[in-house]
Amino acid sequence: MAGPDSEFDLIRRYFDAPAAARVSGAGVRLGVGDDAALLALREGHELVASVDTLVEGTHFFPDHPAASVGHKALASNLSDLAAMGAEPSGALLSLTLPRVDHAWLAAFSQGFLALASAADVPLVGGDTTRGPLAVSVTVLGQVPAGQALRRAGARPGDRLVVTGALGGAAFGLEQETRRRAAGTGAANADAPACERLFWPNARLEVGRMLRNRARAVIDVSDGLLADLGHLCAASGCGARIDWPVVPLDPLLAQAPPAEARAAALGGGEDYELLFALPADESLDLLAFGVDAPLTVIGEFTETAGIVVVDAAGQPLDVARAGHDHFAGAEANKPEAMPTGQGTDVEARD
Known part of the structure; x- marks a missing residue:
């Protein structure tokens, strides 16, 4: 029998909302608690999916407020849906923990679920495992067929x-x-x-x-x-x-x-x-x-x-900055980042 701090107990305690809340999202037929979630696409819509991972020491500080980590893990994914013009349908959460810290988990889940509720994004499944602290979120959304926003398409003069x-x-x-x-x-x-x-x-x-x-x-x-x-x-x-x-x-x-x-x-x-x-x-x-x-x-x-x-139309000498997970990995860590470089070093190509 699973102990009080088993994987399933942690899911029930912190992420398994009441049944009515679990399936409140449009199109959610089956949410947390089964082998997989069931979501229905609206007629004439396409599925949009995005995943991001936040790793302690790379994307957030070790003493980063846990509620903020939960909020940010979801917000960064929802931003990808926004860039595609999609409406969120559900989210999957994979949480890797070095140990069971109930205070951290309570704050993390509060931050995550508060944003999920505000954005009407039901948590429909996920996974927990043991290892270095990392948070991976997959969001699913819908967009009318043929109307998804993309990176390609800009024209000179736009x-x-x-x-x-x-x-x-x-x-x-x-x-x-x-x-x-x-x-x-x-x-x-x-x-x-x-x-x-x-x-x-x-x-x-x-x-x-x-x-x-x-x-x-x-x-x-x-x-x-x-x-x-x-x-x-x-x-x-x-x-x-x-x-x-x-x-x-x-x-x-x-x-x-x-x-x-x-x-x-x-x-x-x-x-x-x-x-x-x-x-x-x-x-x-x-x-x-x-x-x-x-x-x-x-x-x-x-x-x-x-x-x-500049205001006169003259080129300014600016350093090209951006984030690459594997270019200067040590310099990309939060502890080492200078002004002008955030902690999100995901390459979103």
Whole structure:
């Protein structure tokens, strides 16, 4: 018989919601508790799937607040669905634990399930095992057939648009790095300076509204320059960024100009949407019931490559930053990352 801290007991205690809640998601026929989940696709829709893994020491600090780890593990995946214009249908959670820590598990599950409830994403299954702390989440979504947003499709002359503001997560990471170096106590999940790092949110509603409007879309998870590079490569064109109009997170007002620019251009994990919008498409999403700040920060060009220009149109000398899991692995660890590099080093190609 399984003991009180068995795999199945942990699932029941922290992740097995009441039966009514488990199957509340649209299309969920069978959720947690069986060999696999059963989900039904709506007529005329396609399945969208994405998976990400967060590893302690690579994607989050050892003293990273557990509730935030749960929230972030789901939010990063939901951002991928947003970039595809998909509506979430369900999530699968695989949790690898070095030991049973009930306080950590309670906080982690609270953070994960609170976001799942807010985004109407039922947890429909998963796995637990023993080993170095790691969290892997798979999200499943649906999108009307033929309407999924993709990275390919931008054309020269299209406007380059971003939601929200950039650099907040990188600023928070810098504050956390300095705190740990100074040994000034544990991470504070409620610290305003770390809100974007600890509690990111996906632009799901914006993604849905961009169907049949945006030509190409990506979420800013690896950094503005890196992710724009993915869009350009997939679309076969280049891009110009007008630096003076790039929306900066208000937190960057505290940073020196060079650090602010590095955070906004190279910092990851802001989870905003970056997209190509034809010149004849309106920027006003309010007409669609979405109150989201949008900023035109440049345009796509025929000339290959990405150039960042100042107010006079002159190119700026900027370092190309981004995340690669296997390029300089030691430097990618949270303990070693400089300003402008977030903890999300997943290559999302």
